[in-house]
Amino acid sequence: xxxxxxxxxxxVNKFYGIYKALDDVSLDIAAGEFFSLLGxxxxxxxxxxxxxxGFDTPSTGDIRIxxxxxxxxxxxxxxxxxxxxxxxIFPHLDVEENVAYGLKRLKLDAxxxxxxxxxxxxxxxxxxxxxxxxxxxxxxxxxxVALARALVMRPKVLLLDEPLSALDKKLREEMQVELRSxxxxxxxxxxxxxxxxxxxxxxxxxxxxxxxxxxxxxxxxKEIYQRPTTRQIAxxxxxxxxMKARITGETATRLSVETPRFGDVxxxxxxxxxxRNGTATIGIRPERLRVLWDDARADFELAGRVxxxxxxxxxxxxxxxxxxxEQPLSVSETNNFGADDIPVGDAVRLAYDPDALVALSD
Amino acid sequence: xxxxxxxxxEQRPAYPPKNRVRWTASEExxxxxxxxxxxxxxxxxxxxxxLIVVAYSFWTQDYLTIDRTFTLQxxxxxxxxxxxxxxxxxxxxxxxxxxxxxxxxSYPIAWFISFxxxxxxxxxxxxxxxxxxxxxxxxxxSWKVIxxxxxxxxxxxxxxxxxxxxxxxxxxxxxxxxxTLVHSWAAFAILPIFVSLEKVDRSLIEAAHDLGDNxxxxxxxxxxxxxxxxxxxxxxxxxxxxxxxxxxxxxxxGKDGVMIATAIQxxxxxxxxxxxxxxxxxxxxxxxSAMAGLAVLALKLxxxxxx
Ligand SMILES: Nc1ncnc2c1ncn2[C@@H]1O[C@H](COP(=O)(O)OP(=O)(O)OP(=O)(O)O)[C@@H](O)[C@H]1O
Ligand SMILES: [Mg+2]
Numbered sequence: 027x028x029x030x031x032x033x034x035x036x037x038v039n040k041f042y043g044i045y046k047a048l049d050d051v052s053l054d055i056a057a058g059e060f061f062s063l064l065g066x067x068x069x070x071x072x073x074x075x076x077x078x079x080g081f082d083t084p085s086t087g088d089i090r091i092x093x094x095x096x097x098x099x100x101x102x103x104x105x106x107x108x109x110x111x112x113x114x115i116f117p118h119l120d121v122e123e124n125v126a127y128g129l130k131r132l133k134l135d136a137x138x139x140x141x142x143x144x145x146x147x148x149x150x151x152x153x154x155x156x157x158x159x160x161x162x163x164x165x166x167x168x169x170x171v172a173l174a175r176a177l178v179m180r181p182k183v184l185l186l187d188e189p190l191s192a193l194d195k196k197l198r199e200e201m202q203v204e205l206r207s208x209x210x211x212x213x214x215x216x217x218x219x220x221x222x223x224x225x226x227x228x229x230x231x232x233x234x235x236x237x238x239x240x241x242x243x244x245x246x247x248k249e250i251y252q253r254p255t256t257r258q259i260a261x262x263x264x265x266x267x268x269m270k271a272r273i274t275g276e277t278a279t280r281l282s283v284e285t286p287r288f289g290d291v292x293x294x295x296x297x298x299x300x301x302r303n304g305t306a307t308i309g310i311r312p313e314r315l316r317v318l319w320d321d322a323r324a325d326f327e328l329a330g331r332v333x334x335x336x337x338x339x340x341x342x343x344x345x346x347x348x349x350x351x352e353q354p355l356s357v358s359e360t361n362n363f364g365a366d367d368i369p370v371g372d373a374v375r376l377a378y379d380p381d382a383l384v385a386l387s388d
Numbered sequence: 389x390x391x392x393x394x395x396x397x398e399q400r401p402a403y404p405p406k407n408r409v410r411w412t413a414s415e416e417x418x419x420x421x422x423x424x425x426x427x428x429x430x431x432x433x434x435x436x437x438x439l440i441v442v443a444y445s446f447w448t449q450d451y452l453t454i455d456r457t458f459t460l461q462x463x464x465x466x467x468x469x470x471x472x473x474x475x476x477x478x479x480x481x482x483x484x485x486x487x488x489x490x491x492x493x494s495y496p497i498a499w500f501i502s503f504x505x506x507x508x509x510x511x512x513x514x515x516x517x518x519x520x521x522x523x524x525x526x527x528x529x530s531w532k533v534i535x536x537x538x539x540x541x542x543x544x545x546x547x548x549x550x551x552x553x554x555x556x557x558x559x560x561x562x563x564x565x566x567x568t569l570v571h572s573w574a575a576f577a578i579l580p581i582f583v584s585l586e587k588v589d590r591s592l593i594e595a596a597h598d599l600g601d602n603x604x605x606x607x608x609x610x611x612x613x614x615x616x617x618x619x620x621x622x623x624x625x626x627x628x629x630x631x632x633x634x635x636x637x638x639x640x641x642g643k644d645g646v647m648i649a650t651a652i653q654x655x656x657x658x659x660x661x662x663x664x665x666x667x668x669x670x671x672x673x674x675x676x677s678a679m680a681g682l683a684v685l686a687l688k689l690x691x692x693x694x695x
Contacts, residue, residue: 080597081594081597100597100602101597101598102597102598102600102602106598107598107599108594108595108598110591110594110595114592114594114595116596116610117592118613118614127596127599127609128599128600131599131600131601131605132600175595175599179599179600
């Protein structure tokens with residue numbers, strides 16, 4: 027990571043009347059990073075992105091791009107470009123004119139302008155549609171025009187507000203792959219706003235999870251998924267089984283707990299942890315629990331009974347009641363070995379790895 | 389289905405099969421049949437009067453009897469006589485000036501309401517229509533009060549010392565006609581412009597800023613072209629009726645402000661020459677249509693150049 031971050035957000039607050047849309051947000055984003063802002067609807071992702079672009083002004087705090095404070099700089103003089111959620115393709119211009127829109131102001135000579143427009147359209151594989159109007163394009167094609175129009179400006183930072191949310195699942199997955207390789211190719215900083223956790227996990231170098239205007243955790247996709255710091259984050263990023271455990275020992279960084287069925291374990295203490303009447307919340311992902319077939323054995327086992335079963339094509343979710351636990355466990359098992367055929371009511375044994383357990387703040 | 393070059397295979401919508409059913413059974417026919425009563429009614433009310441006027445313009449009148457033999461003499465008079473040429477030119481010039489001024493004055497008002505009207509947009513629009521509640525005649529008369537020799541304008545200017553004797557150039561000329569007409573028609577121009585501005589997606593303007601435009605440039609390159617339909621309809625709504633306006637020139641126009649409608653009225657009234665009146669009407673109608681077409685083309689060209 028280079029020394030000065032591309033973007034520094036420092037103690038930014040944003041009020042709408044008395045409503046606090048951004049609450050003491052601080053972030054550093056490195057040059058060339060693919061950074062995602064992830065969170066549920068209304069958590070302030072768009073507000074933060076628009077503050078970086080210059081469409082919203084923070085009530086307090088500072089935003090620096092490439093070392094320069096941009097508070098008070100209008101959007102047209104910031105080294106950022108944005109891909110809008112609705113794409114905002116100019117309906118009175120054709121695709122080429124849309125892409126050339128921002129270049130006009132640069133007063134390039136005609137040949138250079140053409141070359142850059144064509145290169146940008148090639149980059150998003152739209153070379154053959156240059157003369158079409160916005161209403162003659164499909165959703166995915168519009169999205170590419172918006173991308174080309176922003177990239178042709180060669181911004182230092184590209185801002186994307188839920189660029190894929192209007193596309194159907196198949197096209198979305200295709201565009202995700204393209205977006206990632208595009209970012210690798212152009213090498214500029216991408217900041218992506220999304221409420222789709224899989225999209226954030228698949229694309230990003232790092233993710234900031236936001237709730238209610240605050241940043242809850244900033245980490246790599248793997249870390250966010252495997253080591254979420256709070257129950258809320260764990261819950262938002264895919265399912266998790268939660269249980270209460272009694273704290274038996276505590277140091278500055280570690281926590282020893284006695285769990286109902288997972289034995290005594292010592293775990294990393296999450297940031298901002300507060301013990302409540304000597305108990306902690308412990309979690310384990312459904313896919314970290316495995317069904318043990320026939321007389322297979324494992325070092326760490328649980329016994330229970332299947333009370334429900336949900337089929338999802340490549341996987342099946344088994345709901346397993348384990349005696350002594352408050353809540354039944356959710357187990358995600360691939361269907362390779364016939365998990366979808368386990369009858370409800372059958373007894374099963376589950377294997378787990380104690381490393382998969384995480385301690386969570388509430 | 390067609391395979392285009394590039395990476396994607398595109399599907400065109402399949403066209404309906406060629407073996408057509410009889411037209412009378414088609415959707416189009418049943419649609420026309422459904423609207424036919426109103427359509428006939430509208431056609432009758434719109435075109436019959438015009439047809440009658442056109443027919444008259446080719447006839448001659450001798451005191452009270454109409455001679456129905458075809459003649460172009462009326463058009464020769466309407467286009468050839470200097471007095472009618474002058475009146476026609478003046479009417480066109482006045483209506484053109486009125487429409488340009490009205491649209492220019494109305495656009496900023498419509499823009500302001502649309503972009504900065506906040507939650508009170510409807511209230512603002514409502515207030516703009518308030519002057520239209522009084523009769524058209526009253527509104528024209530009130531301009532007489534404002535612009536007259538001892539009127540509001542003159543006494544006002546006198547009392548603050550800008551002039552030392554009342555101006556006579558305010559009333560009874562074509563300026564007075566223009567001012568009065570602009571005021572009468574402003575509300576009708578603001579509404580279509582407002583509607584088309586409301587339809588401009590605000591994220592497009594943000595996108596323009598994002599791509600480097602300042603406020604003025606984004607207005608010229610995005611807001612204005614996208615609100616052009618409203619500007620064009622405002623322009624036509626004002627221009628077409630003002631060419632033939634009769635009341636305003638009569639009341640505030642004086643000798644210089646006489647327009648073609650006064651002459652047409654004279655032919656149908658005192659002059660007792662309906663065919664000439666009809667020929668003058670038809671001539672005006674054709675020229676106005678041509679001018680309206682030209683104005684629309686010119687506006688479109690202007691916007692294309694701003695791109
Ligand atoms: N102009 C505004 N005036 C008042 N409140 C606003 C305004 N803009 C946003 N908000 C509020 O600020 C909060 C954050 O909005 P924001 O658009 O940033 O959410 P988001 O995370 O992008 O949500 P989504 O995923 O639904 O787009 C919301 O609760 C919203 O109601
Ligand atoms: Mg949003």
